Amino acid sequence: MTTLIKTNTLPQINCKDCSLSSLCLPLSLDFADMDRLDGIVKRGKPLKKGEFLFHQGDHFNSVFAVRSGSLKTFSINDDGSEQLTGFYLPSELLGLSGLYSERHPVCAQALETTSLCELPFAHLDELSATLPSLRHQLLRVMSREIQGDQQMMWLLSKKTADARIASFLLNLSTRFRARGYSGSQFRLAMSRREMGNYLGLAVETVSRVFTRFVQSGWLSAEGKEVRILDVPKLEGCAAGRLNPAD
């Protein structure tokens, strides 16, 4: 059984030893510079499932890198409805959207036991003045988020429910594989409702699509445990060329 939680014998204590450094901010820093980054990182005790990393409206002080576990971000609208804006896996940076207004425009909540590295922004910024590659990496992370959001906008404005779920599962698969987990079998940390909220679909629709995928033999799903059985078919579906009814 694969989970998002890496079972380390010892907690990571610095960037140099962290298996995620090649995916994370330290990317392309040499050891000396990594030490300087390490100097500003705060590593608190893990968040338990359901605990908040920050709330909407909180003052923006830090950005966070996921070390293990996963989180969701969502904002609450005037009418009280929630809009899920993202899921974050190990090595991914969150909190950057709070930079603009100095306040977090979203809540960040742990989907399971989750440990993080906190990077106080004032220090990160100072450091970035003298470390060009850190400066670039920070900009690249934001640029990638913009690119990802635009992919998401495409998905939401043009894709069918089938294609959205196929895209989502393949996207997760890719991110898991890049992080050393299995890309073909994994546990979804989020509920069907959360998935639907994120993808702009009703829970019932999510459930029906899963049923269709399983019946087509493209997927096996028992609750949150998912196994991808036919990548090409799912890719075809995500691209809008194929649909599970055929």
Place this chain on the structure above:
Amino acid sequence: MTTLIKTNTLPQINCKDCSLSSLCLPLSLDFADMDRLDGIVKRGKPLKKGEFLFHQGDHFNSVFAVRSGSLKTFSINDDGSEQLTGFYLPSELLGLSGLYSERHPVCAQALETTSLCELPFAHLDELSATLPSLRHQLLRVMSREIQGDQQMMWLLSKKTADARIASFLLNLSTRFRARGYSGSQFRLAMSRREMGNYLGLAVETVSRVFTRFVQSGWLSAEGKEVRILDVPKLEGCAAGRLNPAD
């Protein structure tokens, strides 16, 4: 008749004299620092309607600030379909999404005669090492874009056609007003098709919504010339509380 084109008697030649500096990158720079920024800005001859600033896949070298006119950005998918990702008005920065992969993931095309300031990224980056406020402004611009994209994702996943168009018009209105143009009467630089593509709607739907708004007396629209007649009603519609059939 209001247009996006500001009729200057002389072209702007530097940031200090530019009426947009308070909305643009120079925000919060003092005069001395503004001069340093000016030193790296390239101001080419204006783009005519339909001309491209850059194409999808082009190498990323610079970011651009709109001086006058407007542009759209869009990407072309594998199947040849276009996805409009944004409209850019004077003082807004575009091209930043190319930073991540060193290639522009979108095309940028002028919607009318448009003049721009080009900021070679290598120089901008160098300068940002010694100018903290420029560094922050760059990050803030990106952070704001992320926030905007997430608003857009909310719009696409949760709002009705009526609410999308109302939101869009009010958003344009706000941006125009902030730039010194009328917020209640303006000329849409984009076609109904482009608007629909951006908002995830068919042209026909856009047209029908406009008709409804006009019949409700919330709006007057003659072709691309638009006058907003009832802001509160449109706001109610954008929030999903009101609909023009009532």
Place this chain on the structure above:
DNA sequence: CGCCCGATTGACGTCGTTCAAAAAAGGTGG
């Protein structure tokens, strides 16, 4: 063990798309 929340399934309604056609606007060359 019982309760509650999450997931599934079916029936039905609705909003937006698609297809088709006409009207209006814009651009071009004579």
Place this chain on the structure above:
DNA sequence: CCACCTTTTTTGAACGACGTCAATCGGGCG
């Protein structure tokens, strides 16, 4: 300036995908 052609916009009618409502099932947790 006008005739002609192309593109954009508008309007109507029918269809379809997804949402809503309702009922049931199942698993986790107190």
